[in-house]
Amino acid sequence: MEALLVFGKQAKVTVLEEGTSCEELKNKFYELFPGQINKFSQSILQKWDSHWNQWVDLETSTIDSNSIVCKFRLINKETNNPCLGNLTPDSCAFLCCDMQERFKPAILHFDEITEVSSRLLKGASLLDIPVIVTEQYPKGLLHTVKELDISNAKAVVEKTVFSMMVPEVEKSLEENVKDLRSVILFGVEAHVCVQQTALDLLARGIEVQVIADACSSRSQVDRIMAFDRLRSQGAIITTAETVLLQLVKDKNHPKFKEIQGIIKLTPKQPGLLLGVQSSL
The missing domain is CATH 3.40.50.850 (Isochorismatase-like)
Structure with missing residues (x-):
């Protein structure tokens, strides 16, 4: 299946094998967005839910491959957003x-x-x-x-x-x-x-x-x-x-x-x- 991996305003498409684990998906994410491994070392994986039209936490150990194209992102587990409301x-x-x-x-x-x-x-x-x-x-x-x-x-x-x-x-x-x-x-x-x-x-x-x-x-x-x-x-x-x-x-x-x-x-x-x- 094809997966759209999202990091901030960047998005890249990659191909994943059926049954890809969350850890394998994270590794693929780091390959596509090098240099971010330290920034997101404390992170969770989220998947786009097309029914609810929002991001949801991905809790399963393997990727659900029912859909042809899936959309994923990593977010900081502790802050949820690096900006923390600090406007400039x-x-x-x-x-x-x-x-x-x-x-x-x-x-x-x-x-x-x-x-x-x-x-x-x-x-x-x-x-x-x-x-x-x-x-x-x-x-x-x-x-x-x-x-x-x-x-x-x-x-x-x-x-x-x-x-x-x-x-x-x-x-x-x-x-x-x-x-x-x-x-x-x-x-x-x-x-x-x-x-x-x-x-x-x-x-x-x-x-x-x-x-x-x-x-x-x-x-x-x-x-x-x-x-x-x-x-x-x-x-x-x-x-x-x-x-x-x-x-x-x-x-x-x-x-x-x-x-x-x-x-x-x-x-x-x-x-x-x-x-x-x-x-x-």
Whole structure:
């Protein structure tokens, strides 16, 4: 059978014999990705589950060869992600997902997440962090709401698939971030486009920080369940203020005063947090 072995953003195809053991697969992985044996000496093997559309731990001693093409990766057993949430402006990007006019009356607390999204966009501009915007079927759902200034976005991409990870977005990320390790993700809907984008990024070995106070759905149940699932898959669920302050790190940062001005007034969000405290 053919197997696709994934390491970070790299992927290579190899041929495996039926009944290949996990140890043999690891050795094949090290052959294809030399120099990584020490980095992943404490590792577990994961296999892509096409039914659940997510990575699952591979517990069997031999490889299930029922499918023609299998997809595997190694992850650090202790940390699950080498980035550990440590954001740096030169290794991250902001993804603004489908904040469009027609969603205004349908999405729970749309005004609140728009206000927080605006703060994120201003912060990204101040810190010179690339922003990529998508718009889901704008012919029907119209364009990004006028309250959000996306004039500095590196790309505004139309799409019909739910995930933001379409070729145009991937190309923009490659062109604008030399060493992409983390993505700050926000928008709608939390349980559809945001969730599918996050899962696609995680599958590529990219850390994802989902901004809870800038993400929503039509129902609070869907929103909360999305956060729970994403956290279980390794995404970091956080807030806009946390991310912006983490990016400056120091009150002596040249942009600290301007970032402080963005976050100084806390937006009204009691409804946005209702029922989420136990999840966050």
